[in-house]
Structures are given as structure tokens and as C-alpha cells.
Amino acid sequence: MMVKRSFFGLAKPRFAYETLKDKPEAVKIPVPKKVTLFLKSPFEPNPLVQTGDKVKTGEKLSLYKGNDEYVTSSVTGTVTSISPYTGDFGKSYTAIAIDVAEAEEQDDAFKGEPSLEKARDFLAFVPGAPSLNSLADPEKPIKTIVVCGIDKDLLMATNPYIVKARTKAVNDGVSILKKIAGADHVIMAMPQYLMKDAGAVGGASGVELREVSDGYPAALPHIMMKEMLGKVLPEGNRPEDMEVCFFSAEAAASIGSAFYEEQVPVTKTLTLIKKDMSKILVEARIGTPIRDIFTACDVSTEQGDRIVLGGPMTGVSVYAEDYPVQPDTDAVMVQANADVSLVSDNPCINCGDCVRICPARIQVSMLVRFCEAGEYEAAADEYDLYACIECGLCSFVCVAGMPVFQHIRLAKYELDRIRAAEEEEMENA
Amino acid sequence: MLSQKKFIVSHAPFWHDGSRICERNHQIMLAALPALIAGFCYYGPKAIGVAALAVSCAMLWELLFNWVAKRPESVGDGNAALIGMLFAMLMPATTPWWAVVTGTFIAVIIGKQIYGGIGANPFSPPAVAVAIMMLSWDRMFDFDEMLLNYELGFPMIYPLTALKNFGVDAVSDFSLCGLLMGRQIGGIGSTFGLGLIIGGAYLIIRGFIRWEISVSFLAGVFITALLFNFSDPVKYGGPLFHLFTGYTLIGAFFLATDDSSSPVNFIPMLLYGALGGVMTVVIRNIGVYVDGVIFTLLIINLVNPLLDKIRPKALGK
Numbered sequence: 001m002m003v004k005r006s007f008f009g010l011a012k013p014r015f016a017y018e019t020l021k022d023k024p025e026a027v028k029i030p031v032p033k034k035v036t037l038f039l040k041s042p043f044e045p046n047p048l049v050q051t052g053d054k055v056k057t058g059e060k061l062s063l064y065k066g067n068d069e070y071v072t073s074s075v076t077g078t079v080t081s082i083s084p085y086t087g088d089f090g091k092s093y094t095a096i097a098i099d100v101a102e103a104e105e106q107d108d109a110f111k112g113e114p115s116l117e118k119a120r121d122f123l124a125f126v127p128g129a130p131s132l133n134s135l136a137d138p139e140k141p142i143k144t145i146v147v148c149g150i151d152k153d154l155l156m157a158t159n160p161y162i163v164k165a166r167t168k169a170v171n172d173g174v175s176i177l178k179k180i181a182g183a184d185h186v187i188m189a190m191p192q193y194l195m196k197d198a199g200a201v202g203g204a205s206g207v208e209l210r211e212v213s214d215g216y217p218a219a220l221p222h223i224m225m226k227e228m229l230g231k232v233l234p235e236g237n238r239p240e241d242m243e244v245c246f247f248s249a250e251a252a253a254s255i256g257s258a259f260y261e262e263q264v265p266v267t268k269t270l271t272l273i274k275k276d277m278s279k280i281l282v283e284a285r286i287g288t289p290i291r292d293i294f295t296a297c298d299v300s301t302e303q304g305d306r307i308v309l310g311g312p313m314t315g316v317s318v319y320a321e322d323y324p325v326q327p328d329t330d331a332v333m334v335q336a337n338a339d340v341s342l343v344s345d346n347p348c349i350n351c352g353d354c355v356r357i358c359p360a361r362i363q364v365s366m367l368v369r370f371c372e373a374g375e376y377e378a379a380a381d382e383y384d385l386y387a388c389i390e391c392g393l394c395s396f397v398c399v400a401g402m403p404v405f406q407h408i409r410l411a412k413y414e415l416d417r418i419r420a421a422e423e424e425e426m427e428n429a
Numbered sequence: 430m431l432s433q434k435k436f437i438v439s440h441a442p443f444w445h446d447g448s449r450i451c452e453r454n455h456q457i458m459l460a461a462l463p464a465l466i467a468g469f470c471y472y473g474p475k476a477i478g479v480a481a482l483a484v485s486c487a488m489l490w491e492l493l494f495n496w497v498a499k500r501p502e503s504v505g506d507g508n509a510a511l512i513g514m515l516f517a518m519l520m521p522a523t524t525p526w527w528a529v530v531t532g533t534f535i536a537v538i539i540g541k542q543i544y545g546g547i548g549a550n551p552f553s554p555p556a557v558a559v560a561i562m563m564l565s566w567d568r569m570f571d572f573d574e575m576l577l578n579y580e581l582g583f584p585m586i587y588p589l590t591a592l593k594n595f596g597v598d599a600v601s602d603f604s605l606c607g608l609l610m611g612r613q614i615g616g617i618g619s620t621f622g623l624g625l626i627i628g629g630a631y632l633i634i635r636g637f638i639r640w641e642i643s644v645s646f647l648a649g650v651f652i653t654a655l656l657f658n659f660s661d662p663v664k665y666g667g668p669l670f671h672l673f674t675g676y677t678l679i680g681a682f683f684l685a686t687d688d689s690s691s692p693v694n695f696i697p698m699l700l701y702g703a704l705g706g707v708m709t710v711v712i713r714n715i716g717v718y719v720d721g722v723i724f725t726l727l728i729i730n731l732v733n734p735l736l737d738k739i740r741p742k743a744l745g746k
Contacts, residue, residue: 003444003446004446004447005446005447005448005636007635008634008635008636009448009634009635009636009637010633010634010635010636010640011636013446222744222745226744232744232745233744233745234745234746235743235744235745235746236745237745301434301436302434303434303435303436304435304436304437305434305436305437306436306437306438306439306443307436308443310441312441312442312443312444313441313442313443313444314441314442315441315443316440316441317436317437317438317439317440317441317443318436318438319435319436319438320436321434333443335443337437340437340439340443341443341444341445341447342439343439345501346450346506346547346548347545347546347547347548347549348548349450349547349548349688349689350548350688350689350691350693351453351688351693352639352688352692352693352694353448353636355693355694356693359744360743360744360745361740361741361742361743361744362743362744363693363694363737363740363743365693366737384743384746387743387744387745387746389744392441392442393442395441395442395445396442396444396445396446397446397448398445398448399448399449399450399453400450400548401445401449401450403440405440405441405442406440406441409440
């Protein structure tokens with residue numbers, strides 16, 4: 001089921017991104033009885049929205065005074081709870097649960113000419129999760145916008161589907177993004193097989209089409225920067241630091257349709273990867289529990305299965321089927337218990353497979369020793385911790401079955417925490 | 430968010446290519462088998478005894494150490510068995526039982542476990558064991574004497590000793606083809622050159638060992654021996670003679686390629702192997718030892734961490 005080591009292990013394994021040959025019909029998931037939305041801010045007492053408040057579809061909900069973060073209600077209904085939620089790496093969110101009412105009402109606060117202010121004010125929580133705030137940072141102007149018609153991870157076909165099915169919306173979105181961001185270049189990045197469909201997208205004025213090779217990890221931002229723009233991102237930097245900002249095709253489509261239809265989009269498109277690795281595209285309201293998607297698509301889960309939001313290389317596994325679809329959830333993958341790969345507590349045997357497969361040319365075999373021992377500073381100074389582009393290939397090929405990728409992420413997280421604490425101490429001193 | 434069913438939660442990636450340490454070690458043992466079986470054919474039950482004892486002793490030492498050190502049992506990964514097997518392949522068929530017990534102790538405990546077990550050994554464990562045995566009981570590696578009672582239908586002299594003492598003339602009886610087919614005395618599993626080459630090629634194709642190390646090691650031996658041979662064709666043996674005698678082939682394919690004690694980067698692997706090849710012939714031709722492979726291995730293992738500092742710049746550096 002999974003991609004296994006080839007008999008001829010001398011050759012590097014190669015993973016092709018999912019190809020979407022024809023345009024499939026997306027399965028429309030009915031509006032759920034209850035949605036949950038995650039606000040990217042820790043829970044505080046006395047939020048502006050209270051339990052029992054009525055909300056409309058597309059209504060902007062800001063919870064805390066003096067905090068710009070907001071979510072957009074994807075349904076019409078009643079807020080039933082506002083509670084703290086802790087995600088991966090201890091990230092704190094506020095979870096807002098809304099019971100869905102029978103009659104749907106559209107909020108009408110969003111209208112008018114496209115502008116960056118308006119987009120930032122209303123469209124941060126739309127499907128595709130556009131990083132609109134990056135466009136407005138006065139210290140880091142954005143000169144190049146890259147719109148990706150390819151998903152970052154394997155087995156997923158969400159963004160190629162958007163390019164095929166919603167060409168006009170993508171087109172509109174790209175033109176609007178170019179205008180409101182004042183960017184010099186807008187680049188559509190697509191796999192070869194989409195170029196035909198992309199011809200229509202190229203119709204938007206001043207958009208360059210660029211091909212993304214179909215082998216993982218070609219669609220990760222660092223690699224796209226290097227291959228398409230010829231810019232090597234210095235370690236630890238984000239594309240925004242080099243005046244480049246990435247958007248998914250779905251984010252562009254959301255922005256395009258928002259301004260043309262004067263409605264904030266609330267329906268997320270995602271790829272459902274079943275246990276037998278067959279894929280279907282589904283459309284669901286943001287906040288829909290993934291259980292509803294499973295029910296609608298005849299996916300049955302058992303004890304000991306694994307549910308992953310995102311793809312096989314970089315996704316995040318969740319512990320309950322109640323977990324909601326987020327604006328950036330491009331895929332949901334279910335693995336049967338028999339297919340679940342587990343890590344081991346073996347030490348590194350120094351075979352070097354990770355070093356040979358690493359697209360960032362990191363000495364992973366050495367780096368992981370430092371990370372394992374908690375020597376994070378040395379890992380960063382001597383063994384290029386921050387050069388990691390987080391593709392997960394090292395863990396995939398590890399003969400010892402070490403959680404190499406997790407060691408690296410943990411090291412980055414811990415080091416960031418240590419450095420932040422040190423800075424705080426310096427300021428207080 | 431309570432749920433009746435319990436799902437497995439873990440971190441990315443959610444795929445693994447299925448490779449395992451035990452598979453790796455078992456495959457290396459499989460590849461070494463043809464050469465070992467050839468040794469069994471030549472030397473009979475005694476050789477089988479040595480090999481069986483070595484493999485089982487190595488595994489027992491590993492298990493014993495696991496218990497004493499209160500570490501998880503690691504016998505199942507096949508590494509101890511592999512070490513035992515390679516150790517037996519380097520020894521003469523008449524090795525006494527106590528030497529096998531001692532040798533495997535040195536290989537598994539002193540060569541590997543005291544450094545922290547698999548992946549932490551700075552030297553190739555069988556090479557450490559054989560080196561210490563060579564220094565402690567040097568007559569055990571005098572193959573002429575050890576295999577005195579065998580009459581196998583080919584010259585019963587150790588080719589490298591003959592070459593060292595009497596020059597090229599003394600080894601003119603050996604045909605290259607015969608050497609390759611194992612028609613020479615030596616360690617149980619280190620004389621059947623063709624078997625070692627086939628095993629090595631198999632491991633290279635399967636990706637269990639790196640061609641860079643083996644090929645550069647053999648190239649190092651070939652070129653250095655060629656130069657010596659040019660300088661004095663009467664005294665120094667030819668390049669192919671050096672390739673097919675002693676521990677050259679088993680060293681190039683099975684010992685120098687030990688994961689933990691060899692480099693992982695391209696250029697360091699080439700340098701590591703080439704240095705090994707050059708040193709082997711230098712020790713054979715102008716050193717006091719008949720065969721240089723074991724000491725060469727310890728030397729290149731020693732420089733391995735330094736060599737591996739030659740590495741490409743990381744992305745964005």
C-alpha cells in the first residue's frame with residue numbers, strides 16, 4: 001500500500017505528486033449539525049462573542065478586544081461553547097462551537113471594491129487560508145506572489161482540482177491579488193499536465209506560468225523558490241523575507257469569488273484519501289467534523305486506525321473524528337491499522353540514507369544525534385538545523401525507524417522557545 | 430471531544446519505506462554466505478564448527494551484555510550474528526574453540542557494545558577482534574601452519590606469506606582464475622573471491638552497502654600495487670594478485686562498508702576507500718605484516734569522522 005523501498009535500493013526513491021487527469025465531481029458534504037472553528041489566539045475570559053449568540057453565515061467573529069485575529073462563521077446558528085484548545089507543539093487556540101440552525105442567513109457586511117484592507121478584514125479565514133497579513137507588512141514588502149496549482153504533499157489533488165473546476169475564480173483572484181498587493185510579479189506554479197487548463201488562467205494580465213516538477217518535494221516553498229525563482233532562501237528565513245509570498249490556488253479562488261459574489265466563501269475543498277489510497281474530492285463547510293465526511297463517503301474507522309489531516313509526509317494526525325475541517329485542511333487521510341507505520345527507539349546506525357535523500361543537503365545523521373541529546377544550540381550552529389525544509393523524507397527512509405523529522409521539529413521548537421525566553425530576560429535586565 | 434474509538438496519533442511522516450535494521454543485517458549475511466559455503470566445502474566440518482560457534486557466541490555475548498547493562502535486548506537486529514559470521518570468515522578453519530569465544534567477545538563487547546551498541550562503534554567490530562587476536566596469538570594467523578594438515582589439491586602455502594618472503598617467483602603457481610575460485614588457503618570465508626564479489630555486487634545493487642567505498646578501496650589496492658609492481662616486478666606482486674588474495678575482497682565489500690564506522694558523504698567515501706586500498710598494499714609491501722587489510726581498516730575507521738567533515742553546504746547556507 002505504502003511506497004516501499006525498492007529492490008534496487010541503490011537508486012533514490014522518487015515520489016510523484018498526484019495527477020488529476022480529468023475533472024472529477026466533488027462530493028458535496030451536507031451542512032453539519034454543528035461546526036467548530038479555531039481562532040488562532042489563546043482563550044481569554046469574557047470574549048466579545050458569548051455562548052448563546054446568534055451568528056450568520058459569513059459573519060466575522062472577533063473574540064478579543066485589541067486582537068485582530070478573527071474567524072468567519074461558516075454556518076448560521078447559535079454559539080454553544082467557547083473553550084481553549086491546545087494543538088500541535090502546545091499551540092493555543094480558542095475553539096468556537098456553533099449549533100447550526102435550519103434556515104441559513106447570509107451576512108452582508110462584506111461588500112465593495114477590492115482592497116487589501118477589505119481582504120484582510122474579511123478574508124483571512126476563507127478556504128485556502130491566504131496569508132494576507134504578509135502582504136501588508138511595511139517592513140517586508142512583497143514583490144512576487146506565487147499562486148500554487150499543486151498541493152504541497154503527496155496523494156492530494158485539491159489545488160489541481162481548483163484550477164480545473166474554478167478557473168474563473170482563480171483568474172479573478174490572481175488579478176485582485178496582483179492589484180491589491182501591488183506586486184511586480186504574479187507567478188502561477190503548476191505541474192506540467194495542468195498547463196493546458198492553466199492557459200485560461202494565464203489570461204489574467206501579467207501572470208507568468210511556471211512549471212513545477214512532479215517529484216516530491218518540488219512543491220515545497222523552499223524548493224520552488226530555488227527552482228522557479230532562482231532564489232535560495234537563507235536558512236531560517238521565510239519566503240516573505242525575500243519579498244515572495246505563496247498562495248494556494250484555492251486561496252486565490254476564494255478571494256476572487258469573494259469580491260465578485262460579495263460573499264465570504266465558507267466551503268472548503270479537500271481530498272479524502274481512503275484506506276485503500278483511493279481519493280475523492282469533497283466540499284465541506286469549514287468547521288465540519290471529519291466524521292461527517294467519513295459518513296458521507298462510506299469510510300468506516302476502527303480502533304487503532306490513524307486519521308491524518310494533510311498528506312502522508314507532512315500532515316498532522318488527530319485523535320478524534322470530531323476534529324473539524326480548517327481553512328487550510330487540504331486533505332484528510334485515513335490509514336487502516338495494518339498500514340500504520342510506527343517509529344522505533346533504535347539509535348542511528350549511520351547508514352547515510354537520510355543524508356543522500358535530504359533535499360536541503362543536511363547532515364541528517366549527525367543532526368539527529370545532537371537533537372536526540374538535546375544539544376539544540378550545537379545542532380543549529382554546526383549541523384544546519386534551520387536549513388531543514390520539513391519534507392519528512394529523512395524519517396521515511398530511516399532504516400533504524402527513528403522519528404528523525406520529529407526530532408528536528410522538536411529541536412526547532414525548543415530552540416525557538418529558549419531563544420525567546422533569553423531575549424525576554426535580556427529586555428527585563 | 431471524547432470519542433469511543435482510540436486512534437493512533439503520531440507525528441509526520443505517516444509513511445515509511447519498510448526498511449529495517451534486521452533486514453539489512455540479514456541481507457548482508459545472505460550475501461556473505463556463498464563465500465562462507467565455499468570455505469565449508471574446502472575445509473569441511475571444522476570450518477562449519479568455527480562459523481556456527483562464532484555466530485552463536487556473538488549472539489550470546491550480545492544478549493549477556495544486554496542483560497548486564499540492563500538495555501533492551503538487541504540480538505534480534507541480526508548485527509551480533511553478522512559480526513560473528515564475519516569474524517569466522519576471517520579465521521582459519523582450525524581456530525580453537527576458546528579463540529572463537531574470545532574473539533567474538535572482543536568483537537561484540539569491546540568492538541561494539543561498550544561504545545553504546547549498534548551505530549556507535551567507531552571501528553568495524555570484526556576488524557577490532559582480528560587485530561587484537563593477531564597481536565595476542567600471532568601464530569593463529571600463520572595460515573601455513575594452521576592449515577598444515579589439509580591437502581586440497583592446490584599449493585598449500587598462504588600466497589601473501591610466500592610473496593613477502595620469496596618474491597613474485599614463489600607465487601607463480603597461483604593462477605588468477607584459481608585465486609578467484611578460492612584455490613588458496615586463508616580465512617574460512619575470505620578466499621573465494623568470486624563469491625565475495627557476487628555478494629558485494631548484490632549488496633551494492635540492493636543499496637545495503639555503498640559502491641563508493643568498495644570500488645575506491647579496490648581501485649586503491651589496484652593502483653598502488655600496480656605502481657609497486659612497475660618499480661620492482663620481481664619483488665612486488667601484480668595488482669590482480671593483491672586484489673584476489675588475503676582479506677582484500679572481504680575487506681572491501683564487508684568490513685570497510687560497516688555503516689557506523691564509514692563515512693556517508695560522496696567524497697569522504699571515495700577518500701576513505703582509496704586510503705584503505707593504498708594502505709593495504711603499502712603495509713603488505715613494505716610493512717612487517719603479511720596482510721595489511723585489518724590494520725588498514727582500523728586506520729581508515731579512525732579518520733572516518735574527520736573525512737565526513739567534508740560535506741556539501743546545506744541549502745541556504
